[in-house]
Amino acid sequence: MTWQWINFILFLAVVGYGLYLFYKAVFHRYLYVKLGQPAEFHSSLQGGRLQEFVSQVFAQKKLMKDPKSGLMHIVIFYGFIILQFGALDLIVKGLTGGGALPIPGYDAFSLMQEITVFVILVAAGYAAYRRYVEKLPRLKRGWKPSLVLFLIFFLMMTVLFSLGFERIWLMHEASVYAPLSSLIAAVFSGMSETAAKAAFYMFWWAHLLILLAFLVYIPQSKHFHLLTAPLNIWFRRAEPAGRLKKLDLDNEEADNFGVGKIEDFTQKQMLDFYACVECGRCTNVCPASNTGKALSPMHMIMKLRDHLTEKGAAITSKSPWVPGFAFSSSGVHAMSGISANGTNWDSPEVTDIGPTLEWQKGHWAVQERKAEELELIGDVMTEDEIWSCTTCRNCEDQCPVGNEHVDKIIDLRRQLVLMQGSVPAEGQRAMQNIERQSNPWGLSRNDREKWTGEIEGLAVPTVKDNPDFDILFFVGSMGSYDLRSRKISRAFVRLLHEAGVSFAILGNEEKNSGDTPRRMGNEFLFQQLCQENIETFQKYGVKKIVTACPHTYNTLKNEYPEFGLENVEVLHHTELLDRLVREGKLNPQYEIKERITYHDSCYLGRYNNVYEQPRRILKAIPGVELVEMERNRENGMCCGAGGGMMWMEETAGKRVNVARTEQALQVNPTVISSACPYCLTMMEDGTKMKEVEDRVKAKDIAEILEQSVFGLN
Numbered sequence: 001m002t003w004q005w006i007n008f009i010l011f012l013a014v015v016g017y018g019l020y021l022f023y024k025a026v027f028h029r030y031l032y033v034k035l036g037q038p039a040e041f042h043s044s045l046q047g048g049r050l051q052e053f054v055s056q057v058f059a060q061k062k063l064m065k066d067p068k069s070g071l072m073h074i075v076i077f078y079g080f081i082i083l084q085f086g087a088l089d090l091i092v093k094g095l096t097g098g099g100a101l102p103i104p105g106y107d108a109f110s111l112m113q114e115i116t117v118f119v120i121l122v123a124a125g126y127a128a129y130r131r132y133v134e135k136l137p138r139l140k141r142g143w144k145p146s147l148v149l150f151l152i153f154f155l156m157m158t159v160l161f162s163l164g165f166e167r168i169w170l171m172h173e174a175s176v177y178a179p180l181s182s183l184i185a186a187v188f189s190g191m192s193e194t195a196a197k198a199a200f201y202m203f204w205w206a207h208l209l210i211l212l213a214f215l216v217y218i219p220q221s222k223h224f225h226l227l228t229a230p231l232n233i234w235f236r237r238a239e240p241a242g243r244l245k246k247l248d249l250d251n252e253e254a255d256n257f258g259v260g261k262i263e264d265f266t267q268k269q270m271l272d273f274y275a276c277v278e279c280g281r282c283t284n285v286c287p288a289s290n291t292g293k294a295l296s297p298m299h300m301i302m303k304l305r306d307h308l309t310e311k312g313a314a315i316t317s318k319s320p321w322v323p324g325f326a327f328s329s330s331g332v333h334a335m336s337g338i339s340a341n342g343t344n345w346d347s348p349e350v351t352d353i354g355p356t357l358e359w360q361k362g363h364w365a366v367q368e369r370k371a372e373e374l375e376l377i378g379d380v381m382t383e384d385e386i387w388s389c390t391t392c393r394n395c396e397d398q399c400p401v402g403n404e405h406v407d408k409i410i411d412l413r414r415q416l417v418l419m420q421g422s423v424p425a426e427g428q429r430a431m432q433n434i435e436r437q438s439n440p441w442g443l444s445r446n447d448r449e450k451w452t453g454e455i456e457g458l459a460v461p462t463v464k465d466n467p468d469f470d471i472l473f474f475v476g477s478m479g480s481y482d483l484r485s486r487k488i489s490r491a492f493v494r495l496l497h498e499a500g501v502s503f504a505i506l507g508n509e510e511k512n513s514g515d516t517p518r519r520m521g522n523e524f525l526f527q528q529l530c531q532e533n534i535e536t537f538q539k540y541g542v543k544k545i546v547t548a549c550p551h552t553y554n555t556l557k558n559e560y561p562e563f564g565l566e567n568v569e570v571l572h573h574t575e576l577l578d579r580l581v582r583e584g585k586l587n588p589q590y591e592i593k594e595r596i597t598y599h600d601s602c603y604l605g606r607y608n609n610v611y612e613q614p615r616r617i618l619k620a621i622p623g624v625e626l627v628e629m630e631r632n633r634e635n636g637m638c639c640g641a642g643g644g645m646m647w648m649e650e651t652a653g654k655r656v657n658v659a660r661t662e663q664a665l666q667v668n669p670t671v672i673s674s675a676c677p678y679c680l681t682m683m684e685d686g687t688k689m690k691e692v693e694d695r696v697k698a699k700d701i702a703e704i705l706e707q708s709v710f711g712l713n
Helices: 003-033 046-057 065-094 108-130 143-169 181-188 193-218 222-234 267-275 281-285 296-318 354-363 375-382 396-397 406-420 425-437 450-454 476-481 484-498 515-518 523-539 550-563 573-582 614-622 656-665 676-689 701-710
Strands: 332-335 365-368 469-471 542-549 569-572 596-597 625-627 671-674 695-699
Touching: 003 065, 003 267, 003 296, 046 222, 065 108, 065 143, 065 193, 065 267, 065 515, 143 181, 143 193, 193 296, 222 267, 267 296, 267 406, 281 296, 281 396, 296 332, 296 365, 296 375, 296 406, 332 375, 354 365, 365 569, 375 406, 406 515, 406 523, 425 515, 425 523, 450 469, 450 476, 450 484, 469 484, 476 484, 476 676, 484 573, 484 676, 484 695, 484 701, 515 523, 515 550, 523 550, 542 550, 542 573, 550 569, 569 573, 573 614, 596 614, 614 625, 656 676, 671 676, 671 701, 676 695, 676 701, 695 701
Parallel strands: 469 542, 542 569, 596 625, 596 671, 671 695
Antiparallel strands: 332 365
């Protein structure tokens, strides 16, 4: 039997074994995902699904939010696609003893391959530089993150040395179409043809083995995202951003609500776990992670993935690790159980993800326990982490693989609230007050319209006073009860009167929208409030609603329709005011000489893509100088009040609203504007804590516009 036949048989055996191991690793993880609850895997091309898929997978839109790493990733991504043809050509060379693919313009093909190898080496070098020289906090360091960089480096070098020794073996002359391999051939020009041939096959086999090792390693590492991320992006939810899953509370057979064990997550949520690339972009922008709280969105996904893999292996008796002899399988990952509150965090004066990363790294470790014995809440995710989330969705906006973090947090909260009755005391008090009096403070529900008596000379009609109204002004609990937010309500009413808008309020018939209970996990209370409000809307024939609260706006617009609210247009007050200004019904004529920076509300911006309308209003006001914070629009940082955090105390690290206020103060504003009563409260408190309230005011867009329309001081 000739050497070529022996080489061919070995090639088939090794490749076959590698493909078998790859299949085994992927299939076992598929079995783990199947343990989850059935999910609807949306695949319709409607709603721009194909365009979004192309922009995220092939244009790497999310990755380009960080242009440097985005460009580096694009080079490696497309470089490997291009090199697949070179790899096939190299395999043919080895199997045929020097033959080549019958490619037209082979010289140009060779040049493109060598340039691609060089560019990938540069990109991999830059990746190492960012990780180990720049030491970006969000990027992990260690042998696991480094392994792929070594694999890429040696894979590229084996390509070049194979081609270089091939030139000596087959006595090819130096060529400008093969500059790198020609250089290597020149360095080793004294070798005999036999030695060069042996060297060629040594590097040829090294290339093949590294390539197969890479293939087998991919599904057993974060690089599984190469397969799962495109699927995750394609099957992303078609609903409005951040819409929470409706619970069937009338199902008498249901014995569990929320997620109490890993199998309670849906299969689509589990696909998220395996799509995570551990890039840390989510944690890098998370307001909790940035201010020394326990929660790190990246670590949450990683921990859930590890737990699913280990528990899935135990349930299915299918090991996730192949080949088995190469991996240790003793013990499972679990949290040490130490509370984040009281941890010795770094200085609360620093906005930094470092303390959170260190805490996660120090407490997620292998322990001699069984996966089936672990409690999802407690051993995998601590309550401190679960209650640190502000539901701002900045993590989801940054994620390049389409992962959703907030719905998982809410599912865990639902388990705590509905099944375990475990809620922070302040949150429990707020929900009890909402249940009893339909507002978080527990003030009398009969005082909801009391604020209307504070507007001199103007009537605020209820739906009974003006049954032919065009727009229902849904005031909300903040606008009705909070003394500071009442000023927004009064300003907005004055502007509606000035513009000649026919409107009405529900008065004491209005109830809390239910946003706070739902984001805190109390789905039962939310659905009760939702149904009661919808019945009231239907009773008075409501066709259009406007509200000054983005949380209420998002709930009415995106979540009430699932419960029966139909054919009702929902507007945020900035959308309506912007329209009235552009139509000439409101004339901002008086000059306001202020340097204003605008803080984007998460529920207005990232949830509903309302960015331009508030800014257009400010730009229409004479004298206003609009300046943008470094983190603005979709990259804006949360004020810290969402997800029920408005009603709970921050007990670890720095206050989120202080961190956001500091970011606003960096542009030296005289006014910090917002379009949300929660944000306004948090930013105003922030200026007081920074002791700058005398020179920097916090105002709502409606208040600033009112000042310009009526010439108020």
